[in-house]
Amino acid sequence: MTAARSSGWSRRTLGVGLAVVAAAGCLAGCSTTTPENGTAATGQPSAGGTYTIWDPYPQYDKTSEWVKLLESCGSQAGVTVERTAFDTSDLTNKALLAAQQGNAPDVIVIDNPVISTLAEAGVLTTTEENKLDISAISPNLIAAGQSGGKTYGVPIGANTLALYYNKAVLDEAGVDIASVKDWVSLTAALEKVKAAGEKGITFSAIGTEEGSFQFLPWFWGSGAQLTKLDSAEGVSAVTLWTDWLKKGYAPNSVINNTQTTSWQEFASGDYAFAENGTWQLANAKQAGFEYGIIPIPGKAGGTAAAPTGGEFVSIPVQQDAARYATSQRLVTCLTSTDNSFTTVSTLSYIAPTEQVQARQITENPELEVWVAAVKAAKGRTSDDLGTKYPKISEPMWGAVQAALSGAKSPQQAMTDAQTAIQ
Numbered sequence: 001m002t003a004a005r006s007s008g009w010s011r012r013t014l015g016v017g018l019a020v021v022a023a024a025g026c027l028a029g030c031s032t033t034t035p036e037n038g039t040a041a042t043g044q045p046s047a048g049g050t051y052t053i054w055d056p057y058p059q060y061d062k063t064s065e066w067v068k069l070l071e072s073c074g075s076q077a078g079v080t081v082e083r084t085a086f087d088t089s090d091l092t093n094k095a096l097l098a099a100q101q102g103n104a105p106d107v108i109v110i111d112n113p114v115i116s117t118l119a120e121a122g123v124l125t126t127t128e129e130n131k132l133d134i135s136a137i138s139p140n141l142i143a144a145g146q147s148g149g150k151t152y153g154v155p156i157g158a159n160t161l162a163l164y165y166n167k168a169v170l171d172e173a174g175v176d177i178a179s180v181k182d183w184v185s186l187t188a189a190l191e192k193v194k195a196a197g198e199k200g201i202t203f204s205a206i207g208t209e210e211g212s213f214q215f216l217p218w219f220w221g222s223g224a225q226l227t228k229l230d231s232a233e234g235v236s237a238v239t240l241w242t243d244w245l246k247k248g249y250a251p252n253s254v255i256n257n258t259q260t261t262s263w264q265e266f267a268s269g270d271y272a273f274a275e276n277g278t279w280q281l282a283n284a285k286q287a288g289f290e291y292g293i294i295p296i297p298g299k300a301g302g303t304a305a306a307p308t309g310g311e312f313v314s315i316p317v318q319q320d321a322a323r324y325a326t327s328q329r330l331v332t333c334l335t336s337t338d339n340s341f342t343t344v345s346t347l348s349y350i351a352p353t354e355q356v357q358a359r360q361i362t363e364n365p366e367l368e369v370w371v372a373a374v375k376a377a378k379g380r381t382s383d384d385l386g387t388k389y390p391k392i393s394e395p396m397w398g399a400v401q402a403a404l405s406g407a408k409s410p411q412q413a414m415t416d417a418q419t420a421i422q
Contacts, residue, residue, distance in 0.1 A: 048078060048079060048080075049079050049080070049326075050079065050080045050081075050082050051074065051077075051079045051080070051081055051082070051106040051107065051323070051326060051327065051330060052081075052082045052083075052084065052105040052106050052107070053070055053081055053082070053083045053084075053105060053106065053107045053108070053109070053330070054083075054084050054085075054086060054091060054094070054095070054105040054107075054108045054109065055083065055084075055085050055086075055091075055108075055109035055311075056085070056086060056087065056088040056091050056109060056110070056111060056311065057085050057109075057347070058085040058086065058087060060085070060346075064346065065342055065345075065346045066343070066346050066347070067083060069334065069339060069342060069343060069346075070083050070334070072333075073329075073330050073333035073334055073339075074330065076329070076333055077326050077329040077330055077333065078326075079326055079330075081330070084105070088111050091108075091110060091111075091114075092110070092111075092114045092117065092118070095108055095110065095118060095123060095316070096118070096121060096123065098316075099118075099121070099122075099123040099316060099317065102319055104123065104316035104317060104318065105316060106315070106316070106318065106323055106326070106327045106330070107313060107314070107315060107316075107327055107330050107331055107334075108124075108313075108314050108315075108316055109156060109311045109312070109313050109314075110153070110311055110312055110314060111309075111310075111311055112144040112145060112155065112308060112309070112310055112311060112312055112379055112380075112381070113144070113379070113380050113381055113389065113390075115144065115145045115146075115147065115152050115153060115312055115314070115381070116147040116381045116385075116386035116387050116389070117387055118152070118314070118316075119147040119148070119150070119152045119386075120147060120148075120386060120387055122317065123316055123317060124152040124153065124314045124315065124316055124317065125152070125314075125315045125316070125317055125324070126150045126151060126152055127151045127152070127153065127154065128150065128151070129324075130315050130324055130327070130328045130331075131328060132153075132154055132315075132328060132331055132332065133332070134151060134154055136337075136353045136354075136355070137154065137155060137352045137353060138352055138353065138354065138374075138375065140308075140375070140376075140377060140378050140379075140382075141155045141158050141308060141310075141352045141374070141377075141379075142155065142352075143378065143379050143382040144308050144310075144312070144378075144379025144380070144381060144382060145312045145314075145379075146382075146384075147381070147384075147386045147387075148384070148386070149384075152312070152314055153312030153313055153314030153315075153331075154312060154313050154314075154331060154335045154352075155310060155311070155312050155313075155335075155352040156310065156311050156312065156313050156334065156335060156340075156343055156344075156347070156349070156352070157310050157311075157340075157343060157344040157347055157349025157350060157351055157352060158308045158309065158310040158349055158350050158352060158374050158377065159277050159278040159279060159308070159309040159310055159348065159349050159350065159370075159374075160277065160278065160306040160307065160308055160309060160350075160370070160373045160374050160377040161213070161214065161217055161275055161276065161277050161296060161306040161307070161373070162275075162276075162277075162278075162293050162294065162295050162296060162306070162369060162370065162373045163201075163273050163274070163275055163293065163294050163295070163296055164266060164273065164274045164275075164276055164280070164284060164291055164292070164293055165177060165272060165273050165274075165291060165292050165293070165294065166266070166269065166271060166272055166273075166289055166290075166291055167289070167290040167291065167292055168269075168289055168290060169193060169198045169199075169269075169270075169271065169272040170189070170193070170272055172196050172198060173189070173192040173193040173195070173196035173198055173272065174192060174196070175189045175192050175193065175272070177292060177294065180294060180297065181297055181301050182297050182298065182299060182300055182301040183221075183240060183297065183298075183299045185297075186273075186297060187240075187243075187244070187249070189272070190244065190247075190249035190250075190272065190273075191247075191249070193249075193272040194247070194248055194249055198270070198271075198272060199251070199270045199271045199272065200244070200248070200249035200250055200271065200272055200273065201244065201249060201250050201271065201272060201273040201274065201275070202250065202251060202253075202254060202257065202262045202265040202266055202271050202273070202274050202275075203241075203250070203254055203257065203262055203274065203275040203276075204254065204257045204258055204259045204261075204262045204275075205241065205254045205255055205257065205397075205400055205401065205404055206255070206256055206257055206258055206397075207397050207398060207401045208258075208397065209393060209397070210258055210259055211397040211400060211401070212380075212393040212394075212396055212397045212400075213259075213307050213309075213380075214259065214275055215237070215241070215396065215397070215400050216305075216306065216307045216380070217275075217296040217304040217305065217306040217307070218237040218240060218241065218296070218304065219234055219237045219396075220304055220305040220306075220378070221237070221296065221297065221298040221299050221304025221305065222234065222236050222237040222240075222298075222299045223298075223299065224236075224237060225383070226383070226385060226389070226392050226396075227383075227385075227392075228418065229392070229395070229396055229399065229414045229417045229418045229421065230411070230414040230415045230417070230418040233299075234414055235410050235411050235414050236299065237299075238399065238400055238403045238410035238413060238414055239403075239410040241254075241400065241403070241404060242403045242404055242410055245404055251265070252404075253265065254404070255401060255404050255405060259276060259277065262274060262275070262276065263276050263280050263283065266287075267283065267287045269287070269288065269289050275296065277309065278348055278349070278350065278370050279348050281348065281366070282348075293366075293369045293370070294369065295369060295372055295373045295376065296373075303372060303373065303376040304376070305376050305377055305378045306373055306376070306377045307377065307378065307379070307380050308374070308377045308378065308379050308380075310349055313331050313334055313335055314331075315327045315328065315331060335352075337353065337355055337356060340352075340353065340356045341356050341359055341360070344356065344360065345360075350367065350370050350371055350374040357371045357374075380393070391421060392421055395416075395417035395418075395420040395421055396417055398413075398417060398420075399413035399414050399416065399417035400413070402416075
């Protein structure tokens with residue numbers, strides 16, 4: 001894996017892999033100024049002017065708290081903020097193309113798995129280069145923004161997965177939620193639920209990144225590593241899900257379920273459990289039945305590591321290095337302790353620092369389980385996988401699909417997936 005160089009930006013290599021975003025492809029040179037040979041990132045901010053910020057939140061307009069914060073941070077930095085919002089899928093391609101053309105935004109808010117793609121393409125500066133303080137950020141969250149030992153931004157917040165449960169369904173089946181501590185006890189609970197004539201658990205196993213996202217807590221919870229999909233641990237995770245379908249504890253619809261359609265099944269009130277994320281809390285409160293939330297259990301107990309969702313605020317490479325100082329002020333403002341609570345509340349995230357997490361729990365005790373889940377979570381590109389992750393994820397979700405559909409045994413499915421990666 002080739003990381004973007006941290007010493008000297010005079011000949012940054014910019015990826016243009018628009019057809020294959022997961023691995024930056026075509027390369028073009030870009031001339032710019034470095035802290036070593038020009039204006040340092042720690043110099044004085046330029047007076048006035050317009051600074052561009054791109055984000056993946058088109059759902060928020062000028063009246064939203066998010067846009068108000070952007071404008072406030074601009075005012076504090078003495079500049080005008082020009083904000084453009086893109087769909088998440090479009091933002092990566094736009095960023096790669098803009099970098100190639102030499103007109104990258106001053107600040108970009110980007111989905112954490114994409115950080116390694118942009119970093120390895122030479123699109124982003126490091127936190128070390130721009131003196132961004134990441135000392136208070138939880139290490140497991142900052143890891144999602146690292147590639148080649150360098151950090152390429154500051155997390156704005158995180159979400160992850162847990163298990164929602166329907167209290168009435170569990171009561172009807174005689175299941176004490178406190179008894180659910182590992183895979184064996186969870187499966188035993190599902191057996192009781194089915195015996196009581198109720199439905200067990202729903203999740204998303206669709207053949208896309210959503211399916212991998214939902215499978216990872218079980219994969220990691222088994223003790224498996226993404227570099228060895230066909231390990232005994234990895235196979236046990238696929239076997240768990242496959243057995244649930246065979247025994248009728250989970251519906252066949254999970255093969256095509258997105259996280260949204262899976263939630264709709266749970267919201268019907270018929271299911272005991274649903275694997276879903278922080279972003280469903282508002283919907284859960286409107287579901288019309290009493291619910292609870294527990295972390296996804298590991299195979300042998302404890303909280304399984306679930307993948308982190310959420311974005312990083314990063315500073316792209318600029319031809320005019322004099323702009324970095326003001327960009328640094330903007331990022332620092334957006335991610336400051338004072339502003340973080342507003343930001344994560346607006347975006348329905350868990351804060352990346354313990355100080356703000358504590359405030360979230362104080363003001364909303366229901367978030368305690370989510371804070372615990374985020375503390376145990378990990379980035380999909382962590383373990384220095386970087387742009388290798390998408391090349392692993394696709395064979396993995398394909399293996400899960402093959403096993404759940406009965407086309408292959410769990411062992412054969414994961415063996416074939418590992419062969420495809422190699």
